[in-house]
Each structure stands twice: as C-alpha cells, then as structure tokens.
Amino acid sequence: MDAEQLREHAHKMVDFIADYYKSIENFPVLSQVEPGYLRGMLPDSAPDHPESLEDIFNDIQAKILPGVTHWQSPNYFAYYPSNSSIAGFLGEMLSAGLNIVGFSWITSPAATELEMIVLDWLAKLLNLPDYFLLGGQGGGVIQGTASEAVLVVLLAARERTLTRVGKNALGKLVVYASDQTHSSLQKACQVGGIQPENCRFLKADSSTNYGLSPEVLCEAITHDIAIGLIPFFLCATVGTTSSTAVDPLLSLGKIAKSNGMWFHVDAAYAGSACICPEYRHYIDGVEEADSFNMNAHKWFLTNFDCSALWVKDRNALVQSLSTNPEYLKNKASQARLVVDYKDWQIPLGRRFRSLKLWMVLRLYGIENLQCYIRNHIKLAKLFEGLVAQDPRFEVVTPRIFSLVCFRLLPSQNKDDHGNKLNHDLLDAVNSTGKVFISHTVLSGKYVLRFAVGAPLTEERHIISAWKVLQDEASALL
Amino acid sequence: MDAEQLREHAHKMVDFIADYYKSIENFPVLSQVEPGYLRGMLPDSAPDHPESLEDIFNDIQAKILPGVTHWQSPNYFAYYPSNSSIAGFLGEMLSAGLNIVGFSWITSPAATELEMIVLDWLAKLLNLPDYFLLGGQGGGVIQGTASEAVLVVLLAARERTLTRVGKNALGKLVVYASDQTHSSLQKACQVGGIQPENCRFLKADSSTNYGLSPEVLCEAITHDIAIGLIPFFLCATVGTTSSTAVDPLLSLGKIAKSNGMWFHVDAAYAGSACICPEYRHYIDGVEEADSFNMNAHKWFLTNFDCSALWVKDRNALVQSLSTNPEYLKNKASQARLVVDYKDWQIPLGRRFRSLKLWMVLRLYGIENLQCYIRNHIKLAKLFEGLVAQDPRFEVVTPRIFSLVCFRLLPSQNKDDHGNKLNHDLLDAVNSTGKVFISHTVLSGKYVLRFAVGAPLTEERHIISAWKVLQDEASALL
Structure with a gap:
C-alpha cells in the first residue's frame, strides 16, 4: 500500500468509471451473455506473479462489462432502482479508503456517531415520531438490506414474546402480512424458526388495490387465538414490490397494538417518496409502528448497500442480538456510555456506511x-x-x-x-x-x-x- | 449524476485518500474522542440546500477523522487486521461505480460468475478438497462476515437435521464448539433458535493450547445422546480470536461425521496463512468438513467486507435459504442453468464483491x-x-x-x-x-x-x- 501508487492507480479507476457513465447508453441494459460465459474466458487459477493494471482494465472491458446488467443505465426500469450518485460514490470511496470495521463505538467513534446523527436527520425528514430518534428509547441503524432489517426486528419480537409466554412456545408464534409482502419476510420467518404453517400471508386483491384489509387481518388473528396460537408480528408494506400497494398503517397498527404484536413497516422503496410533504400521508399511522424501514440505496441516491431501520425500543434489538465476548470489552461499552451497533444487527463487522448517506444529504x-x-x-x-x-x-x-x-x-x-x-x-x-x-x-x-x-x-x-x-x-x- | 462532475469530484477524493495514507502515522491510532463528541459538531437536521464538496472535506478532516480509529495505521495491532490495499480499494471503487445488485445471475451474470471463478481460485490456493469447488456438488460464496457464514451453515444444518428427525425437534438440537470459539457462533445459535442450554461451549485450556479436545467432545456427545438430545453441528476453529488456537480438525471431523453432524471450520483469520505450504497443515482435516470459512478482508489485502465460505453441498444452503417470488423469476433461474447467490445468504441484495478479490489475486x-x-x-x-x-x-x-x-x-x-x-x-x-x-x-x-x-x-x-x-x-x- 504505497500512497503514491494508490493515487496513480485510483485516478485511472476514476477515469474508467467516469468514462463508463459517459458511454453507459451504448451497452445492452440487460446483459445478453449465456450462462457460463465467463469460465472459458478466465484462467483456471490465480496467477503466480503480478499482472498489470492495464491487463485488468482490458479484461474488465472485454470480459466483465458484457456480463453486467446496467442498473445505472437511464433505460433501466426493472425491479426497483438501485441509485448511484456522485455523493454516494464519494462516500463509498472514503469508506473503502478508511476501511474501518465499526462493530463497537471504540473501533471508530465517528462511524457510530455519524450514523446516529444522520439517521436522526433522515427520520426528521420523513417526519417519523420522536421515539424513533436516538434521544429517546429508540433509534436508527443502517442495515445492509431490507431483508436484514425485517429479520432483526422479527428476532427482537420473537425474543420479547417468548420472554413473556415461555421459550417453548416458538411453535405457536404467528406472523401476519399480506400476500404482496416482500419475500424477505418469508425468509426471515424461515431463519427465525417460525413454522411455515404459522405464516399468514393474507390474500390482498384489486378490491383494496392490493393493500391488506384490516378485517381480513382481524379475522385471522381471532381464529388463531381461538386455536391457541400466539400472534406476535405484523408486517405492513408501503409500496409493495409487485405494484407499490400501500397497506393501511393506522388501522393495521391499532390491531397489532391491541393484540400485543410487534408492528413493522416496510417502506423499502416508497419511503423515499415520503420526504415530499405531498406523499408523506402514505406513512400516516407509522406512529403505531415498532419499527420502520426504508432503503436509501433504492431511490435515494445512496449507493448500495444502505437500508435505514428505526426501532421504537432499541433494547428489544440489543436483547435479542447482543453478545459480549471478553476480547471486545472496553471501557466505553462496559460503562454503557455508547451505542455498539454490533448488537443491532446480524454480522459483527460493519462498514462506515453513514458517510455516503451524509454526503448525499449534504451535497444535494x-x-x-x-x-x-x-x-x-x-x-x-x-x-x-x-x-x-x-x-x-x-x-x-x-x-x-x-x-x-x-x-x-x-x-x-x-x-x-x-x-x-x-x-x-x-x-x-x-x-x-x-x-x-x-x-x-x-x-x-x-x-x-x-x-x-x-x-x-x-x-x-x-x-x-x-x-x-x-x-x-x-x-x- | 454527471460523468464529468463525477470525474472531477472523485479525483479530489482520490487525492484526499492518498494524502490520508501518506499522513496516517500522524493520527492517534485509537481515536481519543469522548462519547457523544460529534453531536455538538454537526447540525440537528439535513440542509435544505446543497453544500459544497470543500465544506464536506473540511468537516471530514476536522470532525470525522478525529473520531476514526485507524485500522490501516502501521501501528494498529488490535483485534485482527482489516486489510486495505490498492487492489482491494480499486475493486471497491469499481463495485461502487457499477452499483449493481447481484441477487440473481440475471441481474449481472458477471457478478455471479466471477465470484464462482475467484472462489475456485482461492480454494485451489488453499488446497481445499475438490468437492468445495463449483464443479461438484459444493461451491464457494462471498458472505459479508464470518458471522453470516456460520449462521447460514448452521441454518442449513438445522434444516437438514429437522428434515430427518422431524421439525418439532428444534429444542433437542445441540451445537458443539470450544469455549474459545468466536461469539458469532453463539449469535448464530440465538438467531437460529437453538436453546442456549443446548450450546456446548466446551472448556479448552492451556493443556491443549486452547484447542478443543476430541475426548471432551466425545464425552459431551455421548452424554447428550444418552439424555435424548440430537447433536447436529460442530464448529472448529483454526486460529481462535483470543490466542490463534487451532482445533484438531481431523479427529474432530471424524467424530462429527460418525454422529451425522455438520462440521464447520472457521479459519476467518488464520485461513490466509494457509496459502503458504508451510502453514497449510493447520487445516489438514478440512476434507472432513461440510463448510470452511476464511475472511479475505482480514489478512488477505481485500477491503472489508469479503468473507469466503465454501460448502460441500450447495443444495443444503439453497434448501434452507431460498425463496422464489414471482417478481424475481427469470428464464435462466427457472431452467436451473445458473447459480442465484440470493439463495446462499441472508440478504437478497448483494454487492459485486468478487471484483476486489479478483484484483487482489491478479495485481499481487x-x-x-x-x-x-x-x-x-x-x-x-x-x-x-x-x-x-x-x-x-x-x-x-x-x-x-x-x-x-x-x-x-x-x-x-x-x-x-x-x-x-x-x-x-x-x-x-x-x-x-x-x-x-x-x-x-x-x-x-x-x-x-x-x-x-x-x-x-x-x-x-x-x-x-x-x-x-x-x-x-x-x-x-
């Protein structure tokens, strides 16, 4: 790692990437290669001796780019967007340059504290309830993806419920959502050991514009309670993947609350729109939620990955996800003076992702x-x-x-x-x-x-x- | 996203980062700030209007860097290293520039295929058994961290075992490891719903240089079977976090195999050393393993995050982690012609992380x-x-x-x-x-x-x- 060689090589990479954006419309948006195309183009093993940067650039151009589906193309309209921006890219560069691993506050206080501050900024921009801010009992955290966000809150809810009803009741816990809900909820249930037959993906159709009907939900809950099951988690979506359907948060949230359930709101895609006052009403009812998620890496100019999650009770997360091995103990953590985000997520290590979100908010x-x-x-x-x-x-x-x-x-x-x-x-x-x-x-x-x-x-x-x-x-x- | 403005700004960021590396020895290695130091230094909310890149650079210098613990400093000797290199940094830049989300093969065939190829390269370099290569039933995948690696294989093992013994047996499943094992195993057990009292963190002491004793393991397994429990997962470590202890893979693996257990080898740190023939013997016995993990982001010059995981049976992963929503269906996946890494990991979305590992192997x-x-x-x-x-x-x-x-x-x-x-x-x-x-x-x-x-x-x-x-x-x- 020679600083001058880094400078020289990285300047070349900047030009390569800038040129890529200049010519991005010339590529087929969806890669047209056949399965297995790359294997024959690359050697079977790593080289014994160094190769030149020029050779690598040539290979990127000739072998990698044809296999890229160009999410940044202006002609990309699939799935949902995955925004890249100058600010987001600069933030990624700086994060990769510092290359810290911010599992605990002490491993880079700036990484934890900037994340806390920037997620408070974003919460205010979305006009989220105060209890999602770090001043209270809640707080925001950057997860990699909405899948991880829904998983960690499902685990927090599972822990909270099992603490109340007894740890052997896992087989009785029931999850509710509409059948339009993203597959990440199903995956979270699989991971968390929720029985597949206790996952209620309730039918939503065109009569409600594919939103979940509170009546249908009530009926399902009543039935489950009657047969001895324990409703514990409701996931509502603002902007479903199939059709941007919006579940009626306020009514759903009240039902969840009256049944002692955790209420999670997935606004992974549409959350970004709610920074505009005229769209904010789509998340009315978020004040009933225990957790709220939006992906800044979708439609908010922040390079992937950056999924913002807020929880009302951060202790619920910490209680279900914390470990405290000797080799990570330190004064600030032991004195409970700081947030250690390792206890808010699945992985231990974490990148300095708040930099890019901070830069997006400031540069734009x-x-x-x-x-x-x-x-x-x-x-x-x-x-x-x-x-x-x-x-x-x-x-x-x-x-x-x-x-x-x-x-x-x-x-x-x-x-x-x-x-x-x-x-x-x-x-x-x-x-x-x-x-x-x-x-x-x-x-x-x-x-x-x-x-x-x-x-x-x-x-x-x-x-x-x-x-x-x-x-x-x-x-x- | 104007290509010329990207070029101009990103060149400035390159110089900022190169200058950072030139002066890195001038910073205190461990940040000396107090908890909460940043809140008073930044505004309470995001700005209405754009701010200049110059202002942001000034803030990074004055407010962020003092709160950074400099993992790249030559005087950093804590935890384990988190390597940054020119090649790793260039790979991160390109990944952030392309900003694809490679959940399925079709979303960028190059991302999936390069990952397959490069993990085969690395497997060969470590002289891993052939069945960890993608030619056979197994294969490699890049996870974010070793925590995610051990979690996904634990889930695969859970699924495989419950399929055999019945899904209501979750409360009987037992996990084994030494008490020197990384806390990520404990966390994986929490997440996967393994009862805490069924997690055997067996005592290892100086008499075995903190390696797990096969006798101690056998005794524990025999006892658990006798009381009706079901041993299903053994995690051995090559290079523990506390003291780089090495568990005796060969004997442990044979015990695992004879009891029908999944055998995972965590070589997150020390795996890198095993590319040298004279250290390779520390992973002798890996041929008994169902899965093997090493973190290229620790001591292998690949910027964080890049945790390489190989499994012997990729179907075990896919069976426990796959979802197949309509909106992600595509010809290549439906025809089973391709690997869709979304089914090998917790999140749906994934970055193009193989680029940096490929560049590290080629440039060095x-x-x-x-x-x-x-x-x-x-x-x-x-x-x-x-x-x-x-x-x-x-x-x-x-x-x-x-x-x-x-x-x-x-x-x-x-x-x-x-x-x-x-x-x-x-x-x-x-x-x-x-x-x-x-x-x-x-x-x-x-x-x-x-x-x-x-x-x-x-x-x-x-x-x-x-x-x-x-x-x-x-x-x-």
Whole structure:
C-alpha cells in the first residue's frame, strides 16, 4: 500500500468509471451473455506473479462489462432502482479508503456517531415520531438490506414474546402480512424458526388495490387465538414490490397494538417518496409502528448497500442480538456510555456506511432530493399516460409512486388471459438490450412492471422505451 | 449524476485518500474522542440546500477523522487486521461505480460468475478438497462476515437435521464448539433458535493450547445422546480470536461425521496463512468438513467486507435459504442453468464483491501474497522475541501465526494475578495514541494481544511499539 501508487492507480479507476457513465447508453441494459460465459474466458487459477493494471482494465472491458446488467443505465426500469450518485460514490470511496470495521463505538467513534446523527436527520425528514430518534428509547441503524432489517426486528419480537409466554412456545408464534409482502419476510420467518404453517400471508386483491384489509387481518388473528396460537408480528408494506400497494398503517397498527404484536413497516422503496410533504400521508399511522424501514440505496441516491431501520425500543434489538465476548470489552461499552451497533444487527463487522448517506444529504440538500423524487414520479405519470393512450394496452393498477403496472391486452379471449403474450413481450423487449423491465403476477395476470428511478433517466428515455414496447408489441400481435 | 462532475469530484477524493495514507502515522491510532463528541459538531437536521464538496472535506478532516480509529495505521495491532490495499480499494471503487445488485445471475451474470471463478481460485490456493469447488456438488460464496457464514451453515444444518428427525425437534438440537470459539457462533445459535442450554461451549485450556479436545467432545456427545438430545453441528476453529488456537480438525471431523453432524471450520483469520505450504497443515482435516470459512478482508489485502465460505453441498444452503417470488423469476433461474447467490445468504441484495478479490489475486499474484503473510509472521516472531527478552513480561501462549499473547508479570503475588496491572497497561498504551492493542482473558489471566497484519507495518513499527509498551510498563511498575 504505497500512497503514491494508490493515487496513480485510483485516478485511472476514476477515469474508467467516469468514462463508463459517459458511454453507459451504448451497452445492452440487460446483459445478453449465456450462462457460463465467463469460465472459458478466465484462467483456471490465480496467477503466480503480478499482472498489470492495464491487463485488468482490458479484461474488465472485454470480459466483465458484457456480463453486467446496467442498473445505472437511464433505460433501466426493472425491479426497483438501485441509485448511484456522485455523493454516494464519494462516500463509498472514503469508506473503502478508511476501511474501518465499526462493530463497537471504540473501533471508530465517528462511524457510530455519524450514523446516529444522520439517521436522526433522515427520520426528521420523513417526519417519523420522536421515539424513533436516538434521544429517546429508540433509534436508527443502517442495515445492509431490507431483508436484514425485517429479520432483526422479527428476532427482537420473537425474543420479547417468548420472554413473556415461555421459550417453548416458538411453535405457536404467528406472523401476519399480506400476500404482496416482500419475500424477505418469508425468509426471515424461515431463519427465525417460525413454522411455515404459522405464516399468514393474507390474500390482498384489486378490491383494496392490493393493500391488506384490516378485517381480513382481524379475522385471522381471532381464529388463531381461538386455536391457541400466539400472534406476535405484523408486517405492513408501503409500496409493495409487485405494484407499490400501500397497506393501511393506522388501522393495521391499532390491531397489532391491541393484540400485543410487534408492528413493522416496510417502506423499502416508497419511503423515499415520503420526504415530499405531498406523499408523506402514505406513512400516516407509522406512529403505531415498532419499527420502520426504508432503503436509501433504492431511490435515494445512496449507493448500495444502505437500508435505514428505526426501532421504537432499541433494547428489544440489543436483547435479542447482543453478545459480549471478553476480547471486545472496553471501557466505553462496559460503562454503557455508547451505542455498539454490533448488537443491532446480524454480522459483527460493519462498514462506515453513514458517510455516503451524509454526503448525499449534504451535497444535494433536501429541496433537490424532493425534486429528484417528484421528477421520477412525473416521468412515471408520463409513461402511464402513453400506455393509457394505446388501446392495445391497459394500466393494471393505479400508479401511486414511480412504478407503472401494465400489460398488453390479449387480442382474443385467450385461456391464459394474455399471460403468454406478455411473457413473450417482456422477453422480446429485454432481448433488444434497449431497455430492461421486469414483471409480476397480480390476481393471476402476468403484468409488466416499469419502474422509473434511475438517476440518469430523462423524458427522452421514457419516450424511447415506450416506442420499443410498442414496436415489439406490434411484432407480436 | 454527471460523468464529468463525477470525474472531477472523485479525483479530489482520490487525492484526499492518498494524502490520508501518506499522513496516517500522524493520527492517534485509537481515536481519543469522548462519547457523544460529534453531536455538538454537526447540525440537528439535513440542509435544505446543497453544500459544497470543500465544506464536506473540511468537516471530514476536522470532525470525522478525529473520531476514526485507524485500522490501516502501521501501528494498529488490535483485534485482527482489516486489510486495505490498492487492489482491494480499486475493486471497491469499481463495485461502487457499477452499483449493481447481484441477487440473481440475471441481474449481472458477471457478478455471479466471477465470484464462482475467484472462489475456485482461492480454494485451489488453499488446497481445499475438490468437492468445495463449483464443479461438484459444493461451491464457494462471498458472505459479508464470518458471522453470516456460520449462521447460514448452521441454518442449513438445522434444516437438514429437522428434515430427518422431524421439525418439532428444534429444542433437542445441540451445537458443539470450544469455549474459545468466536461469539458469532453463539449469535448464530440465538438467531437460529437453538436453546442456549443446548450450546456446548466446551472448556479448552492451556493443556491443549486452547484447542478443543476430541475426548471432551466425545464425552459431551455421548452424554447428550444418552439424555435424548440430537447433536447436529460442530464448529472448529483454526486460529481462535483470543490466542490463534487451532482445533484438531481431523479427529474432530471424524467424530462429527460418525454422529451425522455438520462440521464447520472457521479459519476467518488464520485461513490466509494457509496459502503458504508451510502453514497449510493447520487445516489438514478440512476434507472432513461440510463448510470452511476464511475472511479475505482480514489478512488477505481485500477491503472489508469479503468473507469466503465454501460448502460441500450447495443444495443444503439453497434448501434452507431460498425463496422464489414471482417478481424475481427469470428464464435462466427457472431452467436451473445458473447459480442465484440470493439463495446462499441472508440478504437478497448483494454487492459485486468478487471484483476486489479478483484484483487482489491478479495485481499481487500468489508469490507476493505468500511473502506478505510470511513477513507479518516474521514481524510477530520479532515481537515475541522482544517480549521474551524482558523478564518483566511473559509470552502466555506459543505464537503460531502473527498474534502474540503476552502480559506483564505481576510484581508481587497479587490476588488478581496481575489482571489489573495488565488492564492498566493496556489503557496506558492505547491512551498514548502511538499504538493500539487489545486484550483477552485466558484461563482467568488478563492477556494482551499484539496482532501483526496491517499492510503498512514494518520492522520499525514493531520496535517502536515495544518501546511504548516497555515505557508504559516502567511507569506503572
């Protein structure tokens, strides 16, 4: 590690990355390689002797980039966005440069304290209740992903409940959510040993715009209690993955509370929109929640990974996740003067991720961040309008944020409701390399998802994407 | 995200980081700030309007760096190292620049395939059995940390066992390891719902150099089976955190196998040394293992995080961790033509971490990496020799790799065996800011740990560190 060689090499990498962004529209958005493409292109083992940086750059260009699906392309509309920004990138660089491992406060006080402060900033920006701030009993923490966020709060809830009802009751604990909830909840249940038959993924359909009905929830809880089970965890979503459905937090939260359940709100994607006053109402009812999660790495210009989680009672997390081995003991921790984030998460080690979030908030400022969100929503509206104007297509669910769910109408009254047609359209469109979109299934219908949110996307990209869709549809019909 | 502005700003960040490395010896190694130091220095909320990069750099210098504990300092000897290198840093930059989220093969085939290839390279370098390679039934995967590695294999083992004995037997499952095992195993047990009273952290002492005794293990297993419990998981360590103790893999593995248990080998720290033929014998017996873990982010020049895990049977992982929501379905996955690493880990999303490991292997080459390890071990030997020459000190356990466990001998026959004295010495030494070391307790003795492994550490740093220790000891005695 020679500082001058680092400087020289890293400047070259900066240019490589800047050039990548300049030419990003030239790549097929979805990688078009075949499974196993890379194995034949690389040697079978590591080299005995050093290779040159130039050789590596050549290989990146010739062998790696063709296998990259370009999430930062302005023509990327699949899944949900994974934002990169200058500020986020600078934060990642600095974090990698300092390369600290911030498991305990003492291992870099700045890492813990900046995270506490920046998550308080973000909580205020979202107008979260005060008890999610570190001044009270709660607090914020950066998890890697929403999957880890829901897992740690599920574990905290499990511990809290088993402490109350006895540790042998694990097989009786029941989890509730709509069937639109992200698969990470199912995975958290698997990990936490919740019996699959005690996971109630309650049906939500178009009658509630795919939001979870409080009546359906009440009914399920009543039934479970009657047969001796123990409801302990409810997960509501603001902005589901399939269709950005919004669960009614206030009613759901009251039901959870009256049944002594932990209430988690997953706003991984749509949380970002709630920094705009006009969208904040979608998380009304968050004051009933025990925990709230939003992914700054989705639609908030913070490079992956950075998933912000707030909890009302930080002790619940610590009680379920802490260990205290001798070799990590230190004065500040023993005196309980500090937060040790190792006890708020699954891993021990953790990166200095607050740097990038701090830089995003400071380099852009609140007003620009709000404009950023509004612009994407405006572009999604534009796309929705284009779809609506073409009688061959339909918008399947009302657009709420920046995702449009739509499909090509079946030309005849086909048995599969046009599912194969839309599947084929998806394939055809993604095979052009010009855009990348993804799909879901809603009430048995195969639906195309067009998620706006890449930082480079402009109106012209929406227009061209729609043209590609129309052209491929014409070819298919 | 303007490419030219990215270029301009990122070049500045490169210079900032290169300058940081040039001046790294000027900072106190262990941050000397007080708890809460940062809150008063930063505003209460995010700014409405953008701030300049210059202001941010000034704040990093004035407010963040004083709160950083400098893991990259050549005078850092605490815990275990967390290596940063030019290659590792470049890999982090490129990963952050591309900013893909590689949960499934299709989301960037290069990310999955490069990871498969590079972990095969590393497996060959460690001379791991062929069945850990992706050609067979097993394979390698990059986890964030060793904590996640041990958790996912514990979950795989839990699933495999419960499938055999019935899902209601969770309360009967027993885990075995020595009491020197890293706390991440205890945490994995907590997460996985293993009853605390079924976690056997078997006593290991100086009679076996803190390695787990096969006899002690056999006795425990026999007893547990006799009372109707189900042994299912054994974790052995090569290079424990306290003292780099090495468990006897071959005998332990055979016991595990004959009892139908999953055998995991944690070589998080010492695995790196095993790329040198003369240290490879420490993992002899790994051919009995179901899984093997080493942290490339510790002592292998790969910036945090990068924890390499190999499993013998990848289906065991996939069966316990997979989910298959509609919105992630795609042709390649459905046809089972590809690896989707989302099913080998806790989170859904994952960064392109193989880039940095690939760059480390290529930019340095095997021979240099072996020299790198040998040099640190030589420096640790040097330190060990210095300690041995001073009659006021003792080396507590035989040095095996690059960690020296030592202590100041109590001047009189104190009741606490010199524990307070060594605690005070640790405090005094770390308060100088000149070095950072940590501690452990072995058989009731408070022991100082001097772990060599920072990339910048040279002989002169060892000599000065020893001088600081001697001076502070003189002041105390």
